[in-house]
Every structure is written in structure tokens, then in C-alpha cells.
Amino acid sequence: MSGSTDHPRLAAEFLADAERTTWHDRALWHVREKRDGAAGGVPEWELLRDQAAAIKRHTLSHLDEYLAEFERNATQNGAKVHWARDAEEHNTIVLSLLRSRGIDRIVKSKSMLTEECELNDYLGQRGVRVVDTDLGEWIIQLADERPSHIVMPAIHKKKEEVGAVFHEHLGTEAGANDPEYLTGEARKRLRQEFLSATGAISGVNFAAADNGTVVVCTNEGNADLGIHLADIHIASMGIEKVIPRFVDLGVFTRLLARSATGQPVTTYTSHFQRPRRGSEFHIVLVDNGRTRQLSREDFRDSLACIRCGACMNTCPIYRRSGGHSYGTTIPGPIGAILSPGIDLRKHASLPFASTLCGSCSDVCPVKINIHEQLYAWRQVVVESGKSTGLQRRLARSSAGALSNPRRYRALGKWIRRLMRTAPGFALRNRMNVWARKRELPRAPRQSFNEWYRENRSDK
Amino acid sequence: MSTRNQILKAIQGVRVPHQVLPEPGGFGYDELTNLVDRFAEQLREIGGECVDVSGRSALREELERRTSGRSVVSRVRSLRGTFAEVDASSGPLLASAEMAVVASRLGVAENGAVWLTEEDVGHRVLPVIVESLIVVLSADAIVPTMHEAYAQLQSESPGFGQFVAGPSKTADIEQSLVVGAHGAKEMIVILTN
Numbered sequence: 190m191s192g193s194t195d196h197p198r199l200a201a202e203f204l205a206d207a208e209r210t211t212w213h214d215r216a217l218w219h220v221r222e223k224r225d226g227a228a229g230g231v232p233e234w235e236l237l238r239d240q241a242a243a244i245k246r247h248t249l250s251h252l253d254e255y256l257a258e259f260e261r262n263a264t265q266n267g268a269k270v271h272w273a274r275d276a277e278e279h280n281t282i283v284l285s286l287l288r289s290r291g292i293d294r295i296v297k298s299k300s301m302l303t304e305e306c307e308l309n310d311y312l313g314q315r316g317v318r319v320v321d322t323d324l325g326e327w328i329i330q331l332a333d334e335r336p337s338h339i340v341m342p343a344i345h346k347k348k349e350e351v352g353a354v355f356h357e358h359l360g361t362e363a364g365a366n367d368p369e370y371l372t373g374e375a376r377k378r379l380r381q382e383f384l385s386a387t388g389a390i391s392g393v394n395f396a397a398a399d400n401g402t403v404v405v406c407t408n409e410g411n412a413d414l415g416i417h418l419a420d421i422h423i424a425s426m427g428i429e430k431v432i433p434r435f436v437d438l439g440v441f442t443r444l445l446a447r448s449a450t451g452q453p454v455t456t457y458t459s460h461f462q463r464p465r466r467g468s469e470f471h472i473v474l475v476d477n478g479r480t481r482q483l484s485r486e487d488f489r490d491s492l493a494c495i496r497c498g499a500c501m502n503t504c505p506i507y508r509r510s511g512g513h514s515y516g517t518t519i520p521g522p523i524g525a526i527l528s529p530g531i532d533l534r535k536h537a538s539l540p541f542a543s544t545l546c547g548s549c550s551d552v553c554p555v556k557i558n559i560h561e562q563l564y565a566w567r568q569v570v571v572e573s574g575k576s577t578g579l580q581r582r583l584a585r586s587s588a589g590a591l592s593n594p595r596r597y598r599a600l601g602k603w604i605r606r607l608m609r610t611a612p613g614f615a616l617r618n619r620m621n622v623w624a625r626k627r628e629l630p631r632a633p634r635q636s637f638n639e640w641y642r643e644n645r646s647d648k
Numbered sequence: 649m650s651t652r653n654q655i656l657k658a659i660q661g662v663r664v665p666h667q668v669l670p671e672p673g674g675f676g677y678d679e680l681t682n683l684v685d686r687f688a689e690q691l692r693e694i695g696g697e698c699v700d701v702s703g704r705s706a707l708r709e710e711l712e713r714r715t716s717g718r719s720v721v722s723r724v725r726s727l728r729g730t731f732a733e734v735d736a737s738s739g740p741l742l743a744s745a746e747m748a749v750v751a752s753r754l755g756v757a758e759n760g761a762v763w764l765t766e767e768d769v770g771h772r773v774l775p776v777i778v779e780s781l782i783v784v785l786s787a788d789a790i791v792p793t794m795h796e797a798y799a800q801l802q803s804e805s806p807g808f809g810q811f812v813a814g815p816s817k818t819a820d821i822e823q824s825l826v827v828g829a830h831g832a833k834e835m836i837v838i839l840t841n
Binding site for chain 2: 216219220231232233236237240243244246247248249250251252253256257260266272273274278322323324325328341342343344346347348351368369371372373375376379380383384400408409410411413414416417418428433434435436437438439440442443450452453454455456457458459460461462463465474476480483484489
């Protein structure tokens with residue numbers, strides 16, 4: 190991915206297939222509905238959100254202390270803790286751990302952080318074969334694509350397409366599209382990988398500082414199958430994943446799966462403290478722009494994110510443009526407030542890929558004010574001169590019309606006349622971006638102002 | 649300066665204003681009735697099976713019935729019978745086991761999960777490598793929510809522990825739920841009284 194992400198252009202490409210867009214939209218909305226059902230079953234849901242939000246905000250206000258405490262306790266448990274300032278250092282550390290043990294094939298469970306660091310490519314180019322074992326991640330790995338959703342990486346793929354990918358790369362039945370059959374084949378093939386891999390990499394959902402516990406949540410059991418059979422477990426962790434106390438997991442494990450998929454809890458919630466006898470446990474703490482985001486008062490709270498994906502499932506823009514239109518590791522509303530901090534020029538269009546409806550903030554289990562941060566990023570984009578030429582021209586002409594009452598009234602009169610006398614032109618001319626795929630309302634004869642003057646004001 | 653100190657120094661330099669940490673604690677789930685029903689209901693909803701037995705001989709019969717003729721790793725002493733015992737000394741050897749029988753000391757009513765530690769299962773991979781997982785759980789070891797569960801667990805230090813809620817599953821292919829992804833395809837909890 191090079192150059193600027195042009196979300197409007199990529200979204201238009203996605204939308205060109207209206208039927209597929211509707212399918213994608215419905216699939217994601219269905220997940221939102223499941224989340225609503227699950228949340229509705231917990232009477233204290235809003236209190237839980239308050240608690241989770243407060244725990245995360247507190248943690249961010251003492252992040253250095255909790256990281257140091259976590260390191261101390263994890264080390265005492267027999268884990269080895271490493272620190273990486275950026276993606277490159279993370280990748281170097283991982284490679285060196287594997288190389289020094291002669292490991293050239295590993296299994297990896299879901300980790301958006303390793304995706305962010307482009308670890309698979311890095312290792313692949315240096316002779317280490319990585320197999321992504323989460324089914325959705327494996328599908329897109331075989332298809333040589335990037336994930337389009339952080340929880341359901343292959344949500345953009347229809348089952349026939351998955352069948353085709355499997356047929357091409359695994360030799361499964363041509364034309365197969367039954368999810369049971371395809372999953373069964375994946376189970377068989379990946380079993381072989383689990384049994385032969387000597388290294389396993391995982392992400393970290395939560396890390397408790399007070400006792401050095403690393404928590405990994407999956408539905409498939411792929412993290413456990415990889416890790417418990419490997420000689421080395423490397424857990425890649427963003428520094429914002431630390432939480433103060435083991436008991437705080439009570440709050441987060443009640444919120445995570447319900448927000449993500451509508452399940453009461455993930456099938457497996459695995460707590461790693463000590464390495465298995467005879468094996469090694471390494472934790473890599475990664476900054477990669479997080480301390481910089483921490484320093485931005487308006488955007489600091491985006492670091493509270495627990496990567497549930499609820500914001501994506503509800504966002505009308507995400508649902509109808511797909512994760513790939515964002516050009517980021519993490520798409521959707523949360524991606525749009527994290528990514529501009531990494532590369533403002535490249536991701537300048539993302540804060541504008543929103544109607545500011547606020548649905549994302551509504552469903553966020555840790556109460557990140559996503560829609561407000563989207564708006565704040567817009568100010569940053571414009572003030573640093575990274576808005577587009579069209580945006581600047583539109584803003585200038587709108588400012589001109591809105592700041593002068595006489596000009597505003599005259600313009601309104603002209604537009605209403607045009608809509609009444611030449612509706613076709615008003616609708617279909619190139620300047621009227623708003624009218625694409627929309628009908629125009631019937632133009633009234635008078636503005637409210639004119640009507641009021643005629644009928645209500647004191648003569 | 650080491651990366652570690654660079655990162656910590658950078659964080660300190662931001663001087664984020666202090667925010668209060670809330671007290672941990674549940675939400676007043678004092679009612680200890682209906683926990684078994686709720687647990688069973690949740691477990692069934694997530695694709696697991698829940699069976700009630702009363703007394704040791706009933707438990708033994710149930711276990712013998714389910715394990716008969718299968719290749720089994722059992723961590724439960726009351727189980728005897730006609731199953732083929734699998735060498736549990738190494739991970740790869742466990743791959744030939746169809747079934748595991750283990751005992752849990754903690755269940756969670758709100759989500760049908762059971763807690764299994766390394767000590768409970770012997771080899772950490774056991775719950776996810778078999779096709780069928782049978783968990784024996786005492787009915788009075790069920791707590792209302794994860795709050796109570798973690799409060800109970802915080803004084804323990806198991807080295808490794810996991811909540812297992814039902815059989816493994818995935819919906820990664822067009823959102824169609826498939827039970828039996830990489831872990832167990834079948835999960836049965838036998839509640840003892």
C-alpha cells in the first residue's frame with residue numbers, strides 16, 4: 190500500500206457492485222444485531238461499559254508504572270519480556286528468537302499487531318514460513334489479501350470464493366461452497382501444521398500487571414493448539430493492552446465477545462502465566478506510535494480500544510464500503526482515528542469517511558468518543574493543509590454563502606427557481622454531488638424567511 | 649538508552665492527568681438459586697451438552713457409557729471401563745486421543761464456561777486436541793458471572809488456566825456457524841450433585 194488512501198474512490202469501486210454491497214451491509218448489520226441481543230441480556234451493561242472505560246483511562250494515566258509492574262511479574266513467572274520501539278524492532282526481535290533456535294516454520298494466531306508490523310512478509314522474506322491458523326486469516330493468507338475486518342478477516346468473501354481459494358491452494362473439491370466441508374478441510378490441514386510447528390506466535394488481548402498474566406481469546410482453539418505444542422511461544426503485545434489487575438478481566442471478558450460477535454464469551458479464554466515445562470515464553474511489548482498517540486490529548490482515548498470490532502459492524506460507511514477501502518491495518522471508525530496519527534497525509538480522507546452519526550461511540554465497550562475524535566481529526570487535516578482541493582473550494586464557497594445573509598438569500602432563491610424550472614439539470618449536473626443516487630425534494634415557492642415576512646412579521 | 653527506558657521515559661514525559669481506578673467488584677448477584685439452570689441453558693445455547701447426575705455410581709455409569717470403545721485420556725479417578733487409554737506423556741501422542749475426561753472446579757452461569765488449569769488437564773493441549781471433551785463439574789461450584797470467577801481465582805497461581813465455553817467453533821466463512829473448528833467438536837459437562 191503506497192500513496193494516499195482515497196476512501197471515496199475505493200468506496201465507489203466497492204459500491205459499483207450494488208448487490209454485493211447489500212450482502213456485505215446485511216452481514217455486518219446482523220453481527221450488530223447479535224451484539225444488541227447479548228448486551229440486552231446483561232442488565233448492568235452500561236455500568237460495565239463505565240467500569241471498562243474508567244479502568245482503561247486510569248491505566249493510560251499510569252501506563253509506565255503498569256508496564257513496569259507487568260514486566261516484573263511476568264519475568265518472575267519465568268517469561269522473558271522484550272521491548273520494541275517500532276515495527277522493525279519487533280520484527281527483528283521475533284526473527285532473532287526464531288533463528289537462534291533454528292525454527293523456520295511457525296504457526297500464528299490472530300494478532301492485529303503483527304499485521305500492523307507486517308511480520309509475515311518480513312519473516313517470509315527471511316526464510317521463516319508463517320501459517321496463520323485463525324480460519325479467516327488463513328483464507329486471506331492463501332488468497333494473498335489483507336484482512337478486511339479485525340475479528341472476521343474474511344467477511345468480504347463469499348463461500349464460493351473461499352471454496353475457490355481452497356481448491357486452488359489445497360486441492361479441495363472444485364466448486365465446493367459448504368462451510369462445514371471447507372472448515373473440516375481446514376481443520377485437517379491445519380492440524381498437520383500444529384503438530385509440526387515448533388514455534389508459535391500469538392497476540393495479546395489483555396495483560397494483567399499485578400500477576401503478569403497474558404490473556405488470549407479465541408473461538409477456534411487455534412492459539413492453544415499452536416502454543417501448547419511448540420517449544421517457544423512469542424506473544425506480541427501493544428503497550429496499551431496492559432490492565433492493572435487480574436480481577437479487571439471480569440469486566441473485559443464480559444464485554445469483549447458480546448460486543449464483537451454477540452456471544453457471552455469466546456470459546457477459549459486462555460491465561461498464560463508460566464511457560465510450559467521445557468518450553469519458552471516470550472512477550473514483546475510494542476510501541477510503534479502508541480506513546481505518540483498518548484501525547485495527543487484529543488486522541489489519547491483511542492488507545493483504550495480492546496479490538497472488538499463493534500464500531501465496524503455498526504458503521505454505515507464501513508458496512509457499505511468494506512474494510513479494504515480504508516487502506517489501513519485496522520479499518521472502520523477506530524481505524525480512522527488511529528491511522529491519521531501514524532500518517533496524516535496518507536490517511537487524510539479517513540476522518541471524512543463518516544456521517545458523524547455516533548453509532549460507533551454508542552457501541553464501543555470502552556466508551557471511546559470515536560465520532561468526536563473523527564471530527565477533531567478533520568480540523569487537524571484541514572489546518573495542516575492536507576484536505577483535498579475540492580474540500581477547500583467547497584468550504585470556501587460555503588463560507589461565502591453562509592456568512593453573508595443577502596448572498597445566502599439570493600443563492601437560495603436561485604436554487605429554488607432552478608429546481609422548479611430545470612429539475613433535470615439540477616439533479617444531474619456534475620456539481621451536484623449530493624444528488625447522486627438521491628431524488629431531490631420538491632422546491633418550495635418561498636423560503637421560510639420570505640413566508641415569515643409575508644405572513645407573520647409586524648407590518 | 650535501552651528501548652525499554654526510551655518507551656517508559658516517553659510515556660512519563662506525556663504526563664497524562666491521573667484518572668481514578670474503580671473498585672473491582674460484581675454487580676450484586678447475591679441470588680444463589682437458578683445458577684445450575686442458567687449454566688445449563690447457556691451451555692446448550694453455545695452448542696455444548698449438559699447432563700445432571702446424582703451420586704458417584706451414576707457418574708461412573710455416565711462416564712463409562714460415553715467413553716466405551718473410544719480412545720480416551722482420563723484425568724478422573726472414578727472412571728474405569730472399556731476405553732483405550734492414550735499415552736498422555738507428550739503433545740503429539742495426545743493427537744490420537746478421541747476423548748478427554750477432566751474435572752473442573754469452577755463454572756460460570758452467565759456463559760456456560762468451565763475453568764481448567766494445567767493441573768486439571770495434565771498436558772495443556774488436552775482440551776483442544778481431542779474431538780470430544782467431557783468435563784465433570786460439581787453443581788455447587790458454579791458462580792454467577794466472571795466477576796465472581798476472577799475474584800475466586802485471583803489468589804491462585806496455576807501457571808496456565810483457561811475458560812472453556814462449549815465446543816470450538818467458527819463463523820469465518822460467510823458468517824455460517826460451524827461447530828468444531830480446531831478444538832473439540834463436542835463438549836459435555838456432567839454436573840454432579
